[in-house]
Amino acid sequence: MSPSITPSSRATEPAAPVSTPASNPASRQPRFVVAPGGTLRGQLRVPGDKSISHRAIMLGAIADGVTEISGFLEGADALATLAAFRAMGVVIDGPDRGRVRVMGAGLEGLRDPGLALAMGNSGTSMRLLSGLLSGQRFATTLTGDASLSRRPMRRVTEPLRAMGAEIETTSAGTAPLVVRPVANLHGIHYRMPVASAQVKSSLLLAGLYATGETCVTEPAPTRDHTERMLTAFGYPLERTPGRVCLHGGGRLRAIPIAVPADISSAAFFLVGASIAPGSELLLQGVGLNPTRIGVINILRAMGADIGVEGLREEGAEPVADLRVRPAPLRGIEIPADQVPLAIDEFPALFIAAACAEGETLLTGAEELRVKESDRIAVMAEGLTALGIRAEVLPDGIRIVGRGQRPDVFTGGRVHSHDDHRIAMSFAMAALRASGPVEIEDCANVDTSFPGFAALAAGAGLGIVEEAA
Numbered sequence: 001m002s003p004s005i006t007p008s009s010r011a012t013e014p015a016a017p018v019s020t021p022a023s024n025p026a027s028r029q030p031r032f033v034v035a036p037g038g039t040l041r042g043q044l045r046v047p048g049d050k051s052i053s054h055r056a057i058m059l060g061a062i063a064d065g066v067t068e069i070s071g072f073l074e075g076a077d078a079l080a081t082l083a084a085f086r087a088m089g090v091v092i093d094g095p096d097r098g099r100v101r102v103m104g105a106g107l108e109g110l111r112d113p114g115l116a117l118a119m120g121n122s123g124t125s126m127r128l129l130s131g132l133l134s135g136q137r138f139a140t141t142l143t144g145d146a147s148l149s150r151r152p153m154r155r156v157t158e159p160l161r162a163m164g165a166e167i168e169t170t171s172a173g174t175a176p177l178v179v180r181p182v183a184n185l186h187g188i189h190y191r192m193p194v195a196s197a198q199v200k201s202s203l204l205l206a207g208l209y210a211t212g213e214t215c216v217t218e219p220a221p222t223r224d225h226t227e228r229m230l231t232a233f234g235y236p237l238e239r240t241p242g243r244v245c246l247h248g249g250g251r252l253r254a255i256p257i258a259v260p261a262d263i264s265s266a267a268f269f270l271v272g273a274s275i276a277p278g279s280e281l282l283l284q285g286v287g288l289n290p291t292r293i294g295v296i297n298i299l300r301a302m303g304a305d306i307g308v309e310g311l312r313e314e315g316a317e318p319v320a321d322l323r324v325r326p327a328p329l330r331g332i333e334i335p336a337d338q339v340p341l342a343i344d345e346f347p348a349l350f351i352a353a354a355c356a357e358g359e360t361l362l363t364g365a366e367e368l369r370v371k372e373s374d375r376i377a378v379m380a381e382g383l384t385a386l387g388i389r390a391e392v393l394p395d396g397i398r399i400v401g402r403g404q405r406p407d408v409f410t411g412g413r414v415h416s417h418d419d420h421r422i423a424m425s426f427a428m429a430a431l432r433a434s435g436p437v438e439i440e441d442c443a444n445v446d447t448s449f450p451g452f453a454a455l456a457a458g459a460g461l462g463i464v465e466e467a468a
């Protein structure tokens with residue numbers, strides 16, 4: 001289970017300032033009200049993996065043949081990708097309870113959508129599509145919501161331009177992106193300054209359309225779903241530790257794809273059942289790709305009791321059931337090599353840190369400042385509102401845990417700042433709070449975890465979703 005040890009992934013691209021504006025009281029959104037205490041018990045399956053769902057649509061769309069997807073995440077982000085390919089003429093049936101059939105159009109089969117492609121909140125859609133669209137014979141415009149329109153895009157547009165692509169951003173290097181057709185893309189060897197699977201994947205997708213060889217070297221391991229899926233679709237890749245290369249001009253052959261449950265969504269329940277006395281959860285069919293298991297490694301290093309049962313291979317990914325029981329947690333210094341492997345799970349991990357004995361220190365995680373929100377600032381704000389001492393660092397956070405006492409958090413109101421993972425993390429905090437926890441701005445929970453409140457309530461969380 002332990003991932004290979006590599007040097008820290010300190011991001012070197014200057015993080016574009018992503019503001020976290022106070023929520024606008026005029027824009028009403030659903031909110032969560034979570035009663036204090038409770039336990040999490042039973043068996044459940046969280047929705048399909050977001051990263052794999054995006055890629056299944058993208059590769060299925062440009063493959064030869066029909067890709068049958070099961071376990072597809074019917075959340076707004078993956079649906080934005082699906083809608084984009086429909087707009088480009090790809091025939092797609094579903095989704096119907098996680099089943100999607102993509103009639104592959106082949107590498108050259110996409111058509112001019114004739115309108116801007118709206119990516120919503122989804123950074124993965126925008127960054128991966130910018131690469132894939134660089135190789136098309138038509139122009140496209142990619143737009144995003146307010147949060148996505150603040151996120152840095154030069155990390156993909158600069159290397160894509162080096163491949164010959166023509167892409168425009170705003171003067172701030174943000175969306176909307178305009179991608180224009182060019183006569184020829186050519187492969188490059190790119191050493192990523194930031195450990196980013198989105199950048200790596202974007203360049204590999206452009207590389208399918210490029211002459212010659214495209215190679216990407218990463219400063220630390222990042223999720224490798226694109227590489228695994230390309231290989232499963234029969235596309236030749238050369239992989240050596242820290243580096244992947246491919247040649248343009250090959251073909252993809254459609255295959256069935258079973259999407260595992262998303263470890264990033266399981267993370268909220270791993271933390272919840274670890275901190276709530278009397279809990280026991282079995283999380284079924286969770287994807288355990290070695291580049292995604294930082295959350296398990298970190299929680300175990302803090303003392304968590306997480307068992308891996310029935311480890312198996314499904315599609316091109318390892319999958320298992322996770323059994324989690326409460327355990328006394330201790331604060332730790334989070335190992336640098338685990339940071340990219342847990343990059344989406346830190347909001348949940350900060351809740352665990354507040355329930356640990358002693359301090360938890362995270363550094364080398366400046367990438368958290370340019371996610372769907374500035375996750376360092378926004379989590380520190382919410383933790384403070386719930387009575388936890390948290391010190392913001394330029395590249396991380398120090399959290400003073402309150403240990404084994406039953407009431408770690410006061411009740412109170414927190415803002416998710418439109419960030420799905422912030423909302424779900426604070427919902428779990430209520431399990432160890434002395435009063436109700438109210439969470440504002442929860443609409444974006446649907447981007448990655450539709451049905452979160454109902455599933456969590458079924459497991460025992462006292463959560464009510466109040467409509468806008």
Ligand code: S3P
Nearest residue numbers: 051124195196197198199343344
């Ligand atoms: C993703 C890669 C990660 C992650 C994001 C999904 C992907 O982003 O945070 O939620 O599917 O490739 P970075 O590539 O920016 O690290």
